[in-house]
Amino acid sequence: MENRVNPSDPDNIPKFVDELEKPSVARPTCHRSYPKNSYYELELKQAMHRFHKDFPLTKIWGYDGLIPGPTIEARKDKSTYVKFINRLPSKHFLPVDRTLHTASDSPEVRTVTHLHGANVFWESDGHPESWYTRGFKYTGPKFRRKVHEYTNHQPAATLWYHDHAMALTRLNVYAGLAGYYLLRDHLEDRLNLPKGDYEIPMIIQDRSFNEDGSLFYPSGPQPPFPPVPVNPSITVGHLGNTITVNGKVWPYLNVEPRKYRFRMLNASNRRGYVLRLSNSQQLIQIGTDGGFLSNSNPIDSVELLPAERTDLIIDFTNLQGQTITLMNDDTEFPGEHTSVVMEFRVSLPLKGDDTSSIPEELAPLMDLHTHHAHIKRDLPLTTTNDQYGRLMLMLNDRMYHDPATEKPSLDSIEIWNFINTTPIPHPIHIHLIQGKIIGRRPFDVDKYLNEGVLEMGPLELPRDYETGWKDVFKADVGYVTSVIMHWKDFVGNYIWHCHFLEHEDHDMMRPITVIKDAHPVQVLHADEDDHHEEPPGTNNPPADTPPSEEGETHS
Template sequence: MLNRRSLLKAGAAAGVLAAVPAGLVLGAQPKRTVDATTPFTVPLKVSPPLRPVRLADYDLYRLTTREADVEILPGTTSTVRTFNGALSPLIVARRGRPVVIEQANALNVPFSMHLHGGHVPAQSDGHPKNEVAPGKSRLFHYPNSQLASTMWVHDHSHHAHAENIYRGAAATYVLTDPDEDRLPLPKGQYDVTLQLRDAKIEDNGTLVYDLHGFQERPTFLVNGSPRPYFRVAARKYRFRLVNTSNERAFVLRLGEGDEFTHIGTDGGLLPAPVPSRILQLWPAERQEIVVDFSKYPVGSKIVLQTMMTYPGEAPEVMRFDVVRGADDPSSVPGRLRPVADLGTPTVERQFAMSFDPQSQQHLINGKPFDINRVDFRPKLGTTEIWTIENKDVAFTIPHSLHPHLDHFQVVERNGKPAGPSEAGLKDTVSVMPGESARIKIRFTEYTGMYMFHCHLMGHLTMGMMGQMEMVR
């Protein structure tokens, strides 16, 4: 249940939320939809990495974007949009080894593949001008020259993107590197990706999409399964959490508010681990944690739940069942990755995020997206400070900002230095109504047109996007 006091406390603990978002967009009081599924009846599906064709200079993946009928609610089938027929596929790439994806679009809508968090050339960034029409295909080049991180692949065609993501087309893209390999963090089967999202699924399995229905998606899915259980050993696990929801924010709590270790965010590992009891995961964000199940007796069942729910919703997300003991050579070192040096800023920009009730559009600096307008032209190699202000106090609408091409550092929130849980590299920053964030960013290497936008997909669909042209 939405409990304002606990949520305020949660926000204070995480240093992000200071106001409770009463609604994400202005609208009539929604009818409540109840999730009828019994929690913890289906096992978590852990996707093995997709197998590429290994060529001399790169790994080639052939991904067909197509509809598929899959079992989500037990005993029913749901028609979803997928890469190669499966929900939550996983690509594991290696720094220094490029990936080429040949996308064939077998959907009846356009699809523009975007590697969220990827430092990639403009032609491969999924700009809506480069969308792949139904029946067509396109090559995407991912150089993988950046640091190890957990990314994800989704559609960026303008107008179809929200629905394509909602209907299931979301792949996790894990980039590894030797620096991370050297750390004694949990590896192999103990390094698990968890895609979290919400959905509205009718009893017969029909997945229902409504652009404005963000408060009527009471079924939480993890890797495509409703509130699954996961059998774990009594040892440490690394979990890479990816929020692929259109609008749902998760404020996660484990067991009775048990401690876990926060080790990474969008751009990879934090400088140092942060002991935590609460974890915010806004749309498109990634958070990485290590949970040590050795402190629980074998036979324990530990529930992961979200503390931010709409009235009538069940808070359970998934359950960890400790079923066996295990050796554990892994540990979390006190230092994970040096703080990135993004240089001294010489350029400042402002981003005012607001909803316009007249036009029913979401605006950045008073303007909706226009594919024929270039909002600004960053010079490659120049360090910039961006101030992002959420002006939607009256409507209590949270927003986020996601610039493509490069990661940034959150420097300040509401005039105060950002906390240790935001000390790593980020690519999506959420800002609550009436609040502000300052980020430091430096674009490098690739010229051309890139997007920046709110990652609440409804807002993005209703105008909250701009484009910037990188120049030398």
């Protein structure tokens, strides 16, 4: 096919010429060791993908060679087993930085898949040190099993799976290793939401291309950041100059004049989005990262930082013949081309009566109460420089390899206060749990850094689009963001990290050890305010020695 445009120049790329494609659905494989229809095999392999009808084919890495990977459909409390088979080449086609953790003395291509948002035993969590190479020839220090077991013991939710290999996550996800995992339950069945052809998962990612259509990823820091004495080198964040949805650059979707359900995910490395409709119509939010809201929530726009999800209903009734653009109003990285995402064209005839509904009540309200919390942890987000003079962002003033300082006890409730002293916001992802944002308080950053005094202003409640259960929490600049969570069901080795993938790969990631036995805690008294009004301000509790992590089992 003749290349009719320059893929590296967004001024030259026609928009809204490729139709949005719904991701394929994974099919179970028969295996005598697992119950019928519960076992899946997905191959991680190199393939060629067409991002735009006027582009040449592009080399990608994908689950089953697809972008996005096949959607896994699962049911609550019915276990799913997945074997992610690494069939990738031994050499990466994107620039590998050998100075990062494990990269200098490990095979160049390593993979491990994390089911993001899952309540799961740590051996199946996709720990970054559980990596493995093709044929499991080499494995990381925390590798335990070839088949991941997902018990699905949690409410219906929009989960997703993606590569999580130590020091390679930014490259492997950018190359294409991401897909949806939709967990359903009986509550969802009863809600009468749009379904089938009218339920569409949307993975939004920014990407840049070279003139020949290949993926562009920088081999080092770009201006205004100074050059560094390492090549290739990690950057502080890569921003693509085009927007893709389900692997298509600026696509369109033909819709009927009826209600549709869209499960939207920001799977970009660094870019955030503020999504709204060009006709100023409200979006009806029904869910966040961890599942359904208690009530449907009309909103004008929704912000999604990397790894955040939102579950929306858009009603195209009475809009026959109209074209509506999904806009991106993000102000951190504004741009003429990246300000638009895709088009909805209300051009299809209605195939029958729209009998779906928008329930006012969705899920029972099951909040966590601050006076039940056992521990508050003050966790600063800070900046420093590594040995090569590169900017490095840190959690709790520690690097990844430092011993775990966050050791929650099984069945404990904790409040984590993210104290963001850096000049940018961070999407903080905590493995294993779903939590809720209590709120944010502005603080005097200079006074905190220079004197160690945390002087805060009044509490600001969560934004209207982030009131539900979440596993990614925006830590705003100059704010203390407080999150409450319940550690339950599993013990073992987990992690928390910034989900800007370049930050995660460059030490903005820390271990978590969930332990069985109770340890000294700060008990919050019942007479403290139960409406999220108490200020943060307790240091980390003493760290106990965890149980042996090598022999942990669960039933």
